[in-house]
Amino acid sequence: MTEPNAAAAAASLDIKAILDLLPHRYPFIMIDRVLDYERGKTITGLKNVSMGEPCFQGHFPGEPVMPGVLMLEGLAQTGAVLAYLSADSTKGKLFYFAGLEGVRFRRMVRPGDQIIYKLEMLKQKGKVTKMAGKAYVDNELAVEAELMAAFA
Helix, strand or coil: CCCHHHHHHHCCECHHHHHHHCCCCCCCCCCCEEEEEECCCEEEEEEECCCCCHHHHCCCCCCCCCCHHHHHHHHHHHHHHHHHHHCCCCCCCCEEEEEEEEEEECCCCCCCCEEEEEEEEEEEECCEEEEEEEEEECCEEEEEEEEEEEEC
């Protein structure tokens, strides 16, 4: 009999597993852990926002706010992990951002916050994928968007 925690652990990924999938590296890796995923359907990722991140040196001095574009990048990277985990063959292929729709920023994100990225795969046709994504801080919606990307 499988222990309940073993099943949960199988559906999560640590940073080493994420780095095995994504080409991104510091300072541009925007996801720290995958909490759970269902192949071809959904994924939940986590990002711990630290004052040590380079963006806070200039955005904004004395009033650090995470740039919205980096939150969108975090959604995109989390979606890319789902795409890699859902595809049958991705060896040597890169997954490129192709578009955004319905982007809305709802809440500021600051150092010390923890972002929870939640994405749902809406459509996958050929090499192109469309996902709906939302990012939360303290159960409050911070950003939402529909993202399109494609394998090269």
